[in-house]
Amino acid sequence: MTNVLLQDWDTPFQIASFDAISDDDFAPALTVALDRHSAEIDAIAQSDAPATFANTIEALEAVGRDLNKVLGTFYTVAGADSNPAREALQRDFSPKLAAHFAEISGNKALFARVAAVYDARDQLDLTDEQARVLMLTHRGFVRSGAALEGADEARMKEIKGRLAELGTSFTQNLLADERDWFMELSEGDLVGLPDFVVNTARAAGEEKGVDGPVVTLSRSLIVPFLQFSTRRDLREKAYKAWTARGANGGKTDNREIAAEILALRQERAKLLGYENFAAYKLETEMAKTPEAVRDLLMAVWEPAKQQAEADAWALEQMMVQDGVNGPLAPWDWRFYSERRRKELHDLDEAEVKxxxxxxxxxxxxxxxxxxxxxxxxxxxxxxxxxxxxxxxxxxxxxxxxxxxxxxxxxxxxxxxxxxxxxxxxxxxxxxxxxxxxxxxxxxxxxxxxxxxxxxxxxxxxxxxxxxxxxxxxxxxxxxxxxxxxxxxxxxxxxxxxxxxxxxxxxxxxxxxxxxxxxxxxxxxxxxxxxxxYDMGFQTVEYVASAIVDLAFHDGAAPADPMAKQAEVLKDLGMPDAISMRHATPHFAHVFAGDGYSSGYYSxxxxxxxxxxxxxxxxxxxxxxxxxxxxxxxxxxxxxxxxxxxxxxxxxxxxxxxxxxxxxxxxxxxxx
Incomplete structure (x- = not known):
């Protein structure tokens, strides 16, 4: 193959040859790598030799090198330096990869060989690490649906493929909302902003092609803007845009995607014999059960909420002194908290930074x-x-x-x-x-x-x-x-x-x-x-997100995740001036993939x-x-x-x- 992704890289420490790789290389390289991996898997599954740790478990560890190279390189650039071509490739790759790995986990001959080695494990002279790898391999096949038959097996493949597509769409919608929104600032809008925030805003304006400073939805810019801007109206506008990511209507809205993801996860868990997705997901974690997770989160929630409410009262008094009418709002918290921090600890971020x-x-x-x-x-x-x-x-x-x-x-x-x-x-x-x-x-x-x-x-x-x-x-x-x-x-x-x-x-x-x-x-x-300082606020916004995540997955999938989110926060007594750290439409930890689903508590x-x-x-x-x-x-x-x-x-x-x-x-x- 002349495709650089499939060649040995003659580079220091065999780092990917980034200067020689183009976006046009990824799709053909993936096709070849998938074919090679499939052939390697078939060779293991169809072997006439009795299944052993070496010819089955170690053999699985040894295959897929080309695929790892292609995917390791592609997803590095797709996440950190995306462009329209790479976003299109992600949409194309997700269902292909889901189908490929579903085919492997559903390979009956391969699973039979893995199961044969696992059943004979007590007679094998395995090291502790080998025994662990064997257990994890067998468990992975079972949890992926290898034991399913007929319609259930076919449906599991469909679910995995659809979840992969939805996770990619969720991520790309969020990136689009973050990339497209910005708020231009006039010189008069810079009142109260330290030099480091102004300089960052000017640099952001240059990137956006704007002649002047802007606020974007990058955390490194919007958070200090919320901390220092004396313009309450602009803080409100910026905050609402930040928390509305993925919920702006149109083609980048993530709310229906989230609902479908939750329904499919619940169906997947049921197919595998679990009461709900949380029970399935937590079985392999240290926590083991939703109850253990909830106990931890609630043990932290009450003292955090009490501290946050005491802090909110103090911030409201500062607002009154400023002549600001109305209750403390989420776009006020960081501004007054920064002032209070300076008063309590003689600490000014502009001085510290x-x-x-x-x-x-x-x-x-x-x-x-x-x-x-x-x-x-x-x-x-x-x-x-x-x-x-x-x-x-x-x-x-x-x-x-x-x-x-x-x-x-x-x-x-x-x-x-x-x-x-x-x-x-x-x-x-x-x-x-x-x-x-x-x-x-x-x-x-x-x-x-x-x-x-x-x-x-x-x-x-x-x-x-x-x-x-x-x-x-x-x-x-x-x-x-x-x-x-x-x-x-x-x-x-x-x-x-x-x-x-x-x-x-x-x-x-x-x-x-x-x-x-x-x-x-x-x-x-x-x-x-x-x-x-301000740990009540930080803990409340985090724990609220973790509790909502658990509630989404510990029980029937909610038809309307936004309504479920509101219900959970009401039951918790969520302070009005604090929002979840990650509201559902931009909760990428949970909806961009399965990694932290029912696991944000971790x-x-x-x-x-x-x-x-x-x-x-x-x-x-x-x-x-x-x-x-x-x-x-x-x-x-x-x-x-x-x-x-x-x-x-x-x-x-x-x-x-x-x-x-x-x-x-x-x-x-x-x-």
């Missing part, structure tokens, strides 16, 4: 990884998919560990949010392969680029995911890196955020963009003291563990205690999904945690 330079925060994340795990980062000069991207070779004791790619800046071609993905995962079978890991963020450009404290936490968070991928040390790719239970996957990322709060890290890397001076001790103290489940895990360092020799770092790598970061998540945590900490550390960490514990 120059100390959080993107370059210095990248250095800080690398330096912590060096002190904890001995990793070193050397810049790589290689072609990547966008000029904003950069790459580093990661080594330890002179030995290659991984390639790390950072894509940090917001742009119209990039979907919102932040994420980590692996273009190539770590494995030792069928041959040794080192990971290629990417962090994608949406920070505002600048010279220099300045981050908010929350932005800096996001950078550390995503780098925690990257460490989980880079330090993986397993044999089989299917259990490598972040291939773990959904409510465990956020533990390494949320845990790594804690190192940003270490005073010595801030003293060394939070230096002023203009003067180069370290953050003054008084300001540093205020930053750390304010770490849990961030908080992981937070229970991350608060407790960092306490292990504090109880030992401090945040860089070498024994704790070694234990963290040995029991959490290197093991991937090769061991049950609960067992991994107990191996690290000696026990499972309670919710107390989380409430204390969020400043919500009773005094």
């Amino acid at each position: 120059p100390y959080f330079q993107l370059e210095k925060m990248i250095e800080a994340s690398f330096a912590c990884a060096n002190r904890l795990f001995g990793l070193e980062f050397k810049p790589l000069d290689i072609p990547l998919y966008h000029a904003d991207c950069r790459a580093w070779e990661v080594t330890r004791a002179g030995k290659h560990v991984a390639v790390f790619i950072g894509d940090y800046f917001a742009r119209g071609s990039k979907r919102s949010g932040a994420w980590c993905s692996a273009m190539r995962a770590q494995a030792k079978f069928p041959e040794v392969q080192a990971p290629v890991v990417i962090n994608v963020c949406n920070f505002a450009k600048g010279d220099p680029a300045l981050l908010s404290y929350d932005d800096a936490r996001t950078l550390f968070h995503e780098f925690g995911h990257a460490l989980h991928q880079m330090l993986s040390d397993v044999t089989y790719e299917s259990v490598s890196g972040t291939s773990v239970a959904r409510d465990f996957v956020e533990l390494p990322s949320q845990l790594y955020e804690h190192w940003l709060e270490v005073p010595e890290v801030l003293r060394d890397y939070a230096v002023h963009a203009e003067t180069g001076e370290a953050m003054p001790q008084a300001l540093l103290d205020n930053v750390l003291a304010a770490a849990t 961030y908080m489940w992981s937070e229970v563990m991350d608060a407790d895990a960092f306490a292990a360092f504090e109880e030992a020799g401090g945040p860089f205690d070498p024994e704790q770092a070694q234990a963290l790598e040995a029991h959490i970061l290197s093991t991937g999904g090769s061991v049950d998540a609960g067992e991994l945590y107990k191996a690290f900490r000696g026990r499972l945690p309670g919710v107390e550390a989380l409430l204390k960490g969020r400043g919500l514990a009773a005094a």
Whole structure:
């Protein structure tokens, strides 16, 4: 094949040849890769030899290399640098891929061989990791519908294909709404905005082809606008546009898509013998049941709501002093909360932000990884998919560990949010392969680029995911890196955020963009003291989203998800001045795919563990205690999904945690 996607890449560390790949290469490459993968699967399924771990389970681990290369490359650029051609390819690929993998999971001959190995597992001399891979492979087939027959089997294939199409449409509709809306600002509209917000708005205007500043729906711009703009009418307009994403009517409206997705998920669960989709989805997670998830969320909801209501009263008094009539509105909260934060903690984001330079925060994340795990980062000069991207070779004791790619800046071609993905995962079978890991963020450009404290936490968070991928040390790719239970996957990322709060890290890397001076001790103290400021608001908006997600899936699928959302929020007593972090029409975690469906709670489940895990360092020799770092790598970061998540945590900490550390960490514990 002359298609570059199907050739061996003669590049440093066999990184994708981005400079040689065109959009025209993807469709023909996928066709060939799918055919090759199908032939490889058929060879395993139709073998005359008795089924063994080697010729069935390991054989499945060894196939699909061409397909992984094509998909790893395509979905990297489709998510971070989309264009009309790539969006069309996504719409075309989704049903094809769903049908392909449904064909594999429904292959009766293949499942019979997997089942034969699984049934004989007690007689096989398997390593612990092999036994785990066998169990997961067998379970995956069963949960995919391999045991279904006739009409049920055919319907399952239809459901999977349709869900893939709907998830792609949901994502693209959301991207279109985020990309198309912007609000032009006159010079008079800039009152109250710090220079960093004005500069970001001007840069956004240039990107949109507008002669002047604009507000877009990028979180890195709209949140500071809501914090600082004195124009309540413009805050309202911007906020309503931000929360209306996916619900504007017309061809980009996601509400009917969400309803159909929920109905199909419920039908899928019923076909597999589960009462509802939540029961199906949570069976394989640490939480196990919807009841366990609800218990956690409600244990946090009440103290968070009480704190938020107390804060709302204080903000309303500030409004009264300003002569503003009417109740506190969602577009008021961030504005008055920012003023209150300055009063309570002598903390002004415009004063703080120059100390959080993107370059210095990248250095800080690398330096912590060096002190904890001995990793070193050397810049790589290689072609990547966008000029904003950069790459580093990661080594330890002179030995290659991984390639790390950072894509940090917001742009119209990039979907919102932040994420980590692996273009190539770590494995030792069928041959040794080192990971290629990417962090994608949406920070505002600048010279220099300045981050908010929350932005800096996001950078550390995503780098925690990257460490989980880079330090993986397993044999089989299917259990490598972040291939773990959904409510465990956020533990390494949320845990790594804690190192940003270490005073010595801030003293060394939070230096002023203009003067180069370290953050003054008084300001540093205020930053750390304010770490849990407004946590009632933040917790309420998150937990509300998680409870709505669970309610969507724990029971019959709602015909009208928006009505169900309203009902759940009413029952919770949702404060009027706070909205869900992700309302249904733009709840990509839940509707862009199955990843976080009935699983948005997992961030908080992981937070229970991350608060407790960092306490292990504090109880030992401090945040860089070498024994704790070694234990963290040995029991959490290197093991991937090769061991049950609960067992991994107990191996690290000696026990499972309670919710107390989380409430204390969020400043919500009773005094």
